Structure formats: structure tokens, C-alpha cells
Amino acid sequence: MKRVHNFSAGPATLPLEVLEQAQEELTEYQDTGRSIMELSHRSAHYEEIDKQAKDRLRSLLGLGDKFEIMFLQGGASSQFMMAPYNFLSKDQTADYIDTGRWSDKAIKEAKIFGNVHVPFSSSEGNYDRVPTQEELNFSDNPRYVHFTSNNTVAGTQFPTEPETNGVPLVCDASSDFLSRPIDVDKYGIIYAGAQKNVGPAGVTVVIIRKDFLEQADTENVPTILRYSTHVEKIFNTPPTFNVYMVNLVLKWIEDKGGLSWFKSFNEEKAQKVYDEIDADDFYRGAVEKESRSLMNATFRLPTEELEARFLEEAVEHDLYSLKGHRSVGGIRASIYNACSMGSVDALVDFMSDFRKRNG
Numbered sequence: 001m002k003r004v005h006n007f008s009a010g011p012a013t014l015p016l017e018v019l020e021q022a023q024e025e026l027t028e029y030q031d032t033g034r035s036i037m038e039l040s041h042r043s044a045h046y047e048e049i050d051k052q053a054k055d056r057l058r059s060l061l062g063l064g065d066k067f068e069i070m071f072l073q074g075g076a077s078s079q080f081m082m083a084p085y086n087f088l089s090k091d092q093t094a095d096y097i098d099t100g101r102w103s104d105k106a107i108k109e110a111k112i113f114g115n116v117h118v119p120f121s122s123s124e125g126n127y128d129r130v131p132t133q134e135e136l137n138f139s140d141n142p143r144y145v146h147f148t149s150n151n152t153v154a155g156t157q158f159p160t161e162p163e164t165n166g167v168p169l170v171c172d173a174s175s176d177f178l179s180r181p182i183d184v185d186k187y188g189i190i191y192a193g194a195q196k197n198v199g200p201a202g203v204t205v206v207i208i209r210k211d212f213l214e215q216a217d218t219e220n221v222p223t224i225l226r227y228s229t230h231v232e233k234i235f236n237t238p239p240t241f242n243v244y245m246v247n248l249v250l251k252w253i254e255d256k257g258g259l260s261w262f263k264s265f266n267e268e269k270a271q272k273v274y275d276e277i278d279a280d281d282f283y284r285g286a287v288e289k290e291s292r293s294l295m296n297a298t299f300r301l302p303t304e305e306l307e308a309r310f311l312e313e314a315v316e317h318d319l320y321s322l323k324g325h326r327s328v329g330g331i332r333a334s335i336y337n338a339c340s341m342g343s344v345d346a347l348v349d350f351m352s353d354f355r356k357r358n359g
């Protein structure tokens with residue numbers, strides 16, 4: 001077996017231990033004589049997986065009993081629609097902080113349901129930063145404040161939650177979910193497509209605060225698109241294998257030492273990459289230093305020709321998926337939880353060597 005250094009932005013690298021356990025159990029899950037994919041979602045075995053995954057999320061994030069957890073389909077993109085569908089109407093306003101491609105998509109969807117006020121946008125600077133607290137110009141009485149905690153495309157990340165003085169945050173945490181501790185009491189909803197930090201593509205983790213859920217206005221919302229439907233019970237067939245995988249990843253996160261451990265680990269990895277970028281002016285960070293993401297490090301080389309050569313030679317060193325998002329170009333190294341220190345060291349060594357030969 002040969003595994004490469006995988007810097008894909010998503011679906012992203014998964015812990016080898018998790019893949020190996022899944023491989024071991026693939027054709028026979030526990031004593032069932034069947035794969036987990038062949039078991040009913042109403043079976044005791046699947047119910048136990050669902051419960052374990054929820055218990056683990058509760059404990060890792062410190063959710064207590066104030067939050068409900070759902071495993072939904074439709075990707076994070078469906079949440080762009082589902083959150084305002086449940087919580088925003090024509091006579092109401094929600095505030096949406098615009099820090100990138102995904103925020104912008106969330107804003108477009110929310111506008112279908114109600115008024116959107118944008119308290120800050122970095123679109124004119126090609127989304128090269130997130131706001132400081134002072135720059136946030138909230139509306140008078142927003143229903144909620146939506147933000148994208150990590151901007152996967154640009155490579156920026158909020159260092160901490162924006163302060164909203166009690167207005168619930170609705171957060172697209174797709175690309176930094178469980179990468180560090182968060183202040184859960186500030187959130188009404190946290191949603192994340194699994195395919196970056198917690199599992200394979202196909203399941204979206206949605207966490208909702210109970211007292212916020214009670215405020216939902218869903219009279220005209222189709223049953224399957226109401227959060228309450230999924231909170232009450234497993235409503236329809238969930239992506240069972242994906243939830244099984246998420247549960248294995250959550251166990252792996254626990255075994256490593258939880259979110260504080262990952263915070264330090266992710267900081268150390270990112271520091272190595274950014275130190276290499278900042279060593280001289282051969283590499284150029286694509287975003288403002290204060291806004292840099294610990295998950296997606298984006299940078300440029302002196303010319304596009306050199307960037308193309310960098311990507312070509314990287315593959316020869318088993319360094320894969322380093323091409324920046326098609327909308328921005330350049331290089332992007334996605335170094336989520338499951339990206340090992342060994343992969344980061346290999347990348348940094350290659351960057352250093354490439355600079356010596358081409359700088």
C-alpha cells in the first residue's frame with residue numbers, strides 16, 4: 001500500500017486508523033454477519049452508532065443538554081437554505097458576514113426568505129481577511145448572525161467568534177469543525193459538511209440550540225426541511241455508512257486528546273507552513289496575516305509558470321491536491337485534523353528546496 005501526502009480541501013484526507021478499522025469491519029460489522037451498509041437504520045446496531053456519535057459530539061464540544069444534534073443530507077449547501085427557511089421571514093432581517101465564496105452563497109439563499117443585512121464584507125479585497133470586532137456593523141435587531149468560521153477558498157479564519165451581544169450565531173463551520181474548542185453558548189446553529197474534518201462526503205452535522213429551535217417558524221416549511229422533524233426522531237433513512245465513519249473519526253479525535261489537543265497540533269502545523277511562506281519574498285501569503293487560516297494555507301509564487309511547475313514537481317514528491325481553488329488560483333495546502341505532521345514536514349521540505357532551486 002502506498003498513501004500519498006493528501007492536501008485536498010475536501011473530500012479530504014482521513015485518519016489511516018479510521019480507514020483501517022472500516023476496512024476490517026466492512027464485510028461484517030460486529031456479530032451481524034453483514035456490513036453496516038446492509039443494516040436497517042432502525043436496527044439496534046445502527047441506533048447505537050447514532051447515539052455514540054451524538055454523545056461524542058456532545059462531550060467533545062461541551063454541548064451539555066442544551067443542544068440537539070442531527071446528521072442530515074444535502075451538504076452544507078442545503079443548510080444555506082434550511083437555516084433561513086426555518087428562521088427568517090419576509091418581515092425579518094438576519095445579518096450575514098460576507099467573508100468568502102461560501103458566505104456569499106449563503107447570503108443569496110437567505111435573500112429568498114427574508115431581509116439580509118451585511119455587517120461586513122471583504123469581497124472588494126478578494127476576501128483576503130475577516131473583520132475585526134470594531135468593523136462589524138450589525139443591524140438593530142437581527143434574527144441571527146451568520147458567519148463562515150473558516151473560509152476554505154480564500155484561506156482565512158475567524159480567530160474567535162464574533163461578539164453579537166446575545167444574538168445567536170448561525171455558523172457554517174464546514175472547514176474547521178472540531179479543529180479547536182469553541183464557545184458553544186454563542187451559537188444557535190453550527191453546521192458542517194463532514195468531508196473536511198469529520199468523515200466522508202454525504203453527511204452534514206447540524207447542531208442546534210434547543211431554545212433557538214423553539215423560535216423557528218415552520219408553518220410553511222415542508223416536513224423534511226424542518227429542523228424539528230429531524231430532532232424528534234430519525235425521520236428518513238440517514239446516510240448510515242457516513243455516520244458510522246463520522247463516529248470512528250470522533251473516537252479518533254477523543255483518543256488523540258480532544259479539541260484542545262487538536263488546537264495545538266493544528267497551530268503547530270500551520271506555523272510551519274506560514275514560517276516557510278514568510279522566510280523571504282519567494283512565496284507570498286494570499287491573505288492578511290492576522291486572518292490566516294489554520295486549515296487552508298493559501299499562497300502564491302512569483303509567476304503562474306512557477307506555480308504550475310511547483311504543482312507538477314510536488315506530485316513527484318507524493319504531495320497531492322495543492323492547487324488553489326479554481327476561482328482564485330495559486331497554491332492551497334489544506335491541513336485539517338487528519339493531515340499528519342509528517343505530511344506537513346514533507347511539504348515544507350519541498351517548499352524550501354523548490355525555493356532554493358527557483359528563487
Ligand SMILES: Cc1ncc(COP(=O)(O)O)c(C=O)c1O
Nearest residue numbers: 075076077102152172174175193
Ligand atoms: C465553508 C464551506 N461551506 C460550504 C461548503 C459546501 O459544502 P457542500 O459541498 O457539502 O454543500 C464548503 C465546501 O467546500 C465549504 O468549504
